Amino acid sequence: MRSAAGFSPWPYPPTFLLAVLPFGLLPFGWAFALFTMLCVGAYGAVIARLSRGIERSTVVAMAAFPGAALAIYAGQNSLLTAAAAGGALVLLESRSKLESESNPLFAGACIAILAIKPQFGVLFPLALICGRQWKALIASAAFSIAFAAVSVAALGFEAWVAFIWYLPEFGRLALQHGNGLWHGMPTVFAAARLAGLSIHVSYAVHAAVAIPAVVFSAYLWIKEARFELRAAALTIATLLVQPYMMSYDLAWLALPIAFLIRDAKARELSRAEWATLGIAWLMPAQAFFAGVFQLPCQLAPAALVALLAMTARRQFGLAKSRTGR
Incomplete structure (x- = not known):
């Protein structure tokens, strides 16, 4: 991948290389424009679907979400992966008898698209298992295997071998010792490294935040909580x-923000909750400028934890209010 400084690494699996291969048949400008249009179109369609029933002023704010503009500016695939995740959740949510047979199949296909950036899809199988969404789980596995098989047929098995061998080196350079990147990485690990903690302690701090988040998300899917809360917890x-991950990956933040706004139908959002959503809305811009100006702090991890705490409060607070009745 070419950059202003020369050549940049390509830490993506052959599935993504297969997906962008057709764009190589076009001149760069046309290829970039077409790729951007497809990503924006898919992302916009999903956000528009999630925004149904939301007040017009809130819809305008969602349309102006800085995470989308940042992903477009960076030319990244974040809008596509966010659209795939959001599309899968929209399809899983539907309870229409007419669509009940096809929705799990299409949801599985959307989840399989995340094979272009598989680290963003690892929790979906867990959610499907916990939610007993067996048809979607089988469909996602089948489509993912087929996607990988086509990439092997088109690019050769050597492409996968090279990708697997390169991952540890990329992790060492970009993650463990990439102090030039930590400022623009809105993750708990990067925040710990910026605070001066060692690699092992930073991983421990990261795990101390990530594991409870995964457990809570699984709990909501097992308990069949309101779908808005399940979807928000999964994406957070x-x-x-x-x-x-980099600042442009925070395009995903539009998903939990939209789901939590929709959850206002069950219980009105408090001022503190609106403030939490507003802060989360700003996080892509904060993460971007932190990277550009090498600021020694990333606020996005704290905002994500606050969103998850808000989700938990709405789940347990709602359950408590119902019990009180």
Whole structure:
């Protein structure tokens, strides 16, 4: 991958290389424009679907979400992966009898798209198992295997071998010793490294935040909590478990923000909760400028934890209010 400084690493699996291969047939400008249009179109369609029934002023704020603009500016695939995740959740949510047979199949296909950036899809099988969504689980596995098989047929098995061998080196350079990148990495691990903690202690701090987030998300899917809360917890936990991601990956934040706003139908959002959502809305911009100006702090991990705490409060507070009745 070419950058202003020369050549940049390509830490993506052959599935993503297969997905972008057709764009190589076009001149760079046309390829970039087409890729951007497809990503924006998919992302916009999902956010529009999630924003149904939300007040117009809130819809405008969602449309102006800085995470989308940042992903477009960076030319990254974050809008596509966020659209795939959001599309899967929209399909899983539907309870229409007419669509009940096809929705799990299409949801599985959306989850399989995350194979282009598989670290962002690792929690979806857990959620499907906990939620007993067996058809979607089988469909996602089948589509993912087929996706990988086609990449092997098109690019050769050697592409996968090279990818697997390169991952530890990329992790060592970009994650463990990439102090030039930590400022722009909105993760718990990077925040710990910026605070001067050692690699092992930073991983421990990261695990101390990520594991409870995963457990809570699994709990909500097991308990069949309100779908908005399940979806919000899953997407928040997906971001929190990442030791390495960049500011443009926070395009995903639009998903939990939208789901939590929709949950206002069950119980009105308090001022503190609106403030939490507003802070989360700003996080992509904060993460970007922290990287540009090498600021010694990343606020996104704290904002993600606050969103998860808000989700927990709404789940247990709602359950308590119902019990009180």
